[in-house]
Amino acid sequence: MPSDRATADVRADGVPVPRPELFALCQKLAAGFAERATEHDREGTFPTQDFADLKASGMMGLMVPEACGGWGANYATYTRAAEILAKGNASTALAFNMHSVVVGALAEFELEGVPGRRAQSMLERRDWVYHEALDGRVFASASSEPEAGFRLRQLKTTYERTKDGYVINGLKSFVSMAGHADYYVVAARSEQMVGDVPGVSYFIVDRDHPQVTIKEVWDTLGMRATCSNTLILDQCFVPHDRLFLLEGVALYKLTREPHWLVGAYNGVYLGIAAAALEFTVQFLQGKAGGKFVNDPLVQHRIGELSVQLEATRSVVHDAAERVVRARSALETYAAIHRAKYMVGEIGPWLASEAIRLCGGASISKRFPLERYYRDARCGGLMPARSDDCLTYVGRAVLGVDIADPTQSYW
Amino acid sequence: MPSDRATADVRADGVPVPRPELFALCQKLAAGFAERATEHDREGTFPTQDFADLKASGMMGLMVPEACGGWGANYATYTRAAEILAKGNASTALAFNMHSVVVGALAEFELEGVPGRRAQSMLERRDWVYHEALDGRVFASASSEPEAGFRLRQLKTTYERTKDGYVINGLKSFVSMAGHADYYVVAARSEQMVGDVPGVSYFIVDRDHPQVTIKEVWDTLGMRATCSNTLILDQCFVPHDRLFLLEGVALYKLTREPHWLVGAYNGVYLGIAAAALEFTVQFLQGKAGGKFVNDPLVQHRIGELSVQLEATRSVVHDAAERVVRARSALETYAAIHRAKYMVGEIGPWLASEAIRLCGGASISKRFPLERYYRDARCGGLMPARSDDCLTYVGRAVLGVDIADPTQSYW
């Protein structure tokens, strides 16, 4: 395996330059996704073939370091890859995102300061996750709940430590790939506080665990092929080595490294908006013998859509590069939330304007534009929600301590 | 039958005040529509029971003058009724709209200046339409075409006059209720110019006419239950008495009385936006023990949605009342297009913001909000399209002659 696969070089400012091969592969995968997207969207079925292609091309190891046999992508590279994949099928890219967040967060975890024995066991668990990912196994995230939403502080799912491991009880909602992933990374709360916030930990649960059941409820406006169903854990026991990261520190992790759980969506939703504009341009170029290309109003409006899309892209990439350079800087936190807000709200606006421009024919299910309009509306609802992002950025600018987990929106 | 059914009184400015009974009936009908809306939306099936209810309550005669046995609604009353019906199911209200446009335009048609014999035959045709409507028969409109869109000047469907009537050839798209209406009012172009514009006429074609076939193509983002399929007329003969209105004058009619073909949508799409806000308020009132009612951000954002909705409502009603007072005034034309623009573009924005406010749970198909989001996006695509409306209003304000059919967007 070559010594760098996902990145080709490093800029003077420390941001590695991604390899073109990776993006070419993503484009090829996305082309296949696109062919199957309409059907999965209509039926709400899981894109099994898309995932077979992802696995076959080694993409489950995208975030696994090169030294361990993966692509070694960093967050900025991941963001670009996610955009390309989402242009094919945003549901597939979003499901893949949940897996990549798990592996990516693990790959970045720093063990300095962790006592020897715990560090050792974390290393073992990490290697195991890498191994599973490289073998094509898929990790899903089970974090939200019906009442708490994504606010970890209000989780009702609990865990208790036993002699041999942990027993988890609760109900998780919006579990993308429920029934299709190989493992669920489940967030649960213990009785104990860690510092001033509840102790929340993640545990890796097998798909076939007998104490886990899935309730099929996912029937939504958009992102229909993610199969984000409900997971019920009833006295679900996992051994010690299924603890993910360190125990109890989830709220600190979220607050101080928001790029994965908040910002990993950015590439996905940027991809939907980009696809909507690309479709619109091609549609108008092909309509009525191309006469709209020279229509002053069409030029002006396409100009406005393009400006807003490229502004969003600039902000997304700026945030991603800040993560690579200094992921714990307050300014990076703000940048991640800026980007999350922009992708979340530009998308539905852009898709709505695109339909307005393309006209009545474009709402037919023969074209993907109406799907982009539906999928795009989902971005701003995922954590951090659009208004949480604005409040967060405002607090940062006003000098409120955004790194304080007792004050966060989680 | 009482001497006034749809209106209770007349204001000093000449606008009749509608009777509360009519609106109570509409509300009752809408409640039934709402129960069946999800199913029809999902399957794209025609709301047969909704139409059975409309027929049973005499609503097919809504626009038939009281003296002739109908409700005698005017345009302003119709607009309010359409809003209420659309809150139940916008597809039903939009289909019903096509029927009401046909009857309403006929009821308003002035015969002054029409030579005696033609006036007489028009009166007979009108009475026949009234009779059919009162008997519960439904008229659909077949005007648009794949290439021309709604621009009548570019129609490819033609008619030729024969000794006994007319022979029509062509393909019409977006024919709401195709396969479900009893009659199609088909726009077709003759070889002859009328003044400086093509002569376009409307003809009433039976649903079971052997030279008419329907192609089921309607599978769209929104307004899925209108069944707006394609109609093919192949050497379709109709006798003389199936000419609708006068021959050849459609472009003049559209230019000088835009309220039916442009403005009758206003009530329907206002209803969608109103329903979206009502749902949002109730959803937030019921969520998390009602705590959002006192959330400063929620209050502020609901305030903004409400302001925009009520502004749209004011503009829609202002336009409607102008039609009743002076339907041929240039300022009325502009008012109709202002209202059409506002309902067309407020709706998708409001529904998008509503989803943002309500959060992830609200995109489930258990709730109607995601349908409002999809249906609302269709308004600005129907003639006059949102950008045509803005250009039209701008031209009016800048002093361009908007009553000149050679310059219109049709």
Next chain:
Amino acid sequence: MPSDRATADVRADGVPVPRPELFALCQKLAAGFAERATEHDREGTFPTQDFADLKASGMMGLMVPEACGGWGANYATYTRAAEILAKGNASTALAFNMHSVVVGALAEFELEGVPGRRAQSMLERRDWVYHEALDGRVFASASSEPEAGFRLRQLKTTYERTKDGYVINGLKSFVSMAGHADYYVVAARSEQMVGDVPGVSYFIVDRDHPQVTIKEVWDTLGMRATCSNTLILDQCFVPHDRLFLLEGVALYKLTREPHWLVGAYNGVYLGIAAAALEFTVQFLQGKAGGKFVNDPLVQHRIGELSVQLEATRSVVHDAAERVVRARSALETYAAIHRAKYMVGEIGPWLASEAIRLCGGASISKRFPLERYYRDARCGGLMPARSDDCLTYVGRAVLGVDIADPTQSYW
């Protein structure tokens, strides 16, 4: 004097129709204002001649009932008059507004339920105010303060009751016409609570009162000719008959009849926006041989400005007519705040877009457009501020009790 001067007729819905004479007079006055506006704006001088003209034409008695010798305008008529005057010079119209609010609020005050002796003394004071107004004397409002802003609950200006009258101490800011009005209506707080809110009363203070001094501080972006300076009251004694309305009830009055203190600005700021669009249309019609009249982009953008202006106008008039019909209805309160928000924020946007459309030449002080841009930005800052309006409307829609003075933004 004729039995109705400001109104010509009454519509069936109870809203009187204003007389065209009044509006013709306003237009004539506004033409004079316009000639002098640039100079007053540049120097920040008071429009003395404008007020001389207003006085000479009897406009100081605009709100005095006809039976008492005035024009007898209601709130809706006033709103239309204010719009016309503001098109000439918004500063003049805003200063005149403060006077009209005083007289208008008095003219509407209902004495039912007020005990006989107090009612009698109020009637005498009211007749005296009418008399002064009809004689051309001008009343100014002194309500805001540097720290409290317009929030009456936080006023630092206090009054104490003595045997013969009241002693007032404090500092009032933003007193339009300070140094130019004949009387100041000063808001002050007593030690006593009235119900659950502080007792706030208004007192009429003579311009030449020896315990009143004026500090000239008004030097602002816009509304420069209102001379809204600071007033200092130092042991300022006024006799009993200078109490305005009843003692202590100001917060109830503001909460339950917001149309004067919140909504009387609506006409003024609508006038600025309307003037900006009128100028823009004329400027573009005259530019480059009129070629912009046929420019598709110009038509489209003028269309958008016109739609937003007319929507605002519809909302302003709708609110004003609701006041006339049912000024204490909750829906009227919401309507007033909707209108206040819209005029406050449409204006700066419209003026900004107008400059963008007209281009570089239009920012010259030879043209009034740059003044409209500056004046328009002030509307949303006056009570209720734009964001207070949105929150208020949102609360109303969400079912919060907006008539409760303990919860109001005052």
Next chain:
Amino acid sequence: MPSDRATADVRADGVPVPRPELFALCQKLAAGFAERATEHDREGTFPTQDFADLKASGMMGLMVPEACGGWGANYATYTRAAEILAKGNASTALAFNMHSVVVGALAEFELEGVPGRRAQSMLERRDWVYHEALDGRVFASASSEPEAGFRLRQLKTTYERTKDGYVINGLKSFVSMAGHADYYVVAARSEQMVGDVPGVSYFIVDRDHPQVTIKEVWDTLGMRATCSNTLILDQCFVPHDRLFLLEGVALYKLTREPHWLVGAYNGVYLGIAAAALEFTVQFLQGKAGGKFVNDPLVQHRIGELSVQLEATRSVVHDAAERVVRARSALETYAAIHRAKYMVGEIGPWLASEAIRLCGGASISKRFPLERYYRDARCGGLMPARSDDCLTYVGRAVLGVDIADPTQSYW
């Protein structure tokens, strides 16, 4: 002189990293500008001391290559410097911009392909300009005209070649620093076409040229201290060595290297918007004991302002870095126009919202916010105007050839 003054290093993607010293100097200069800005704005006087400071610190040679004794700033460095200067006084920064555009365009001019003798004479003129700039002499740009605006194709100012040089006749408007610069770079049109477009050339005219007169007309909404007056050239003779760049190619230059004439404003107007937000944050932090820092609505709205500002900043810097890497790429052209649009329209919106947030006190001339509101509105009026930018971007995206000077907005 050190081998690199304006830049400290070069990133792997070829973009030099600017030296912190330059920006520290700009900040120091800006602090001085800020102290004098209010006075110059009020009186419309030229910021003579600001320019004395700029000269004293060598900033007139900012764009002169280091090898020739200047700072050697590139376009990206310039953009950042302009932003900082504009935060002090945007008028000063805009005037300085006109000088920097002249020197910067010259410094970039490539002589490859230029025949030997002409190249030699150009080199001599370039060295002379460098020398003058390093000596503190200021170059102004005289390009626009009352009828043509900035559209060079329609210029009425002409030049004729004589044996010894050129004779220029015409009237130029919006000449920033007219009466204060040392040289005017005047655009004029010859009779000859160059390719398919008029031959337009630039000539350097002395400030004291006897055939040049200045008409003081600059009295505007904003940017009041630029003294952008009118210049009249009446049989104005200049010798051959006062030709700037090559003869006749101005339209090609503008079309194919738009970054100076279109994009050099970007830093200036970004600076105004940034200053407006900084003021707002500080104002709100200091108001009412800091309580607004924790106000949910204030946080949310500041968040929105910050997101839009940072998005604009990202787009401006992205465009500037593209210029450094590949200034003749079509994508760079589009990026420049995207950035120009964004800075032009974000500014007035942001300043308007900032006033809305800060409230009534903030419109006082004691604070700079009202000046930002006025200055910001001028950006979108300068070439390329906001709507020209959108149309340009739209054309680029739709595949129209934006490098074709016969089709450009110039």
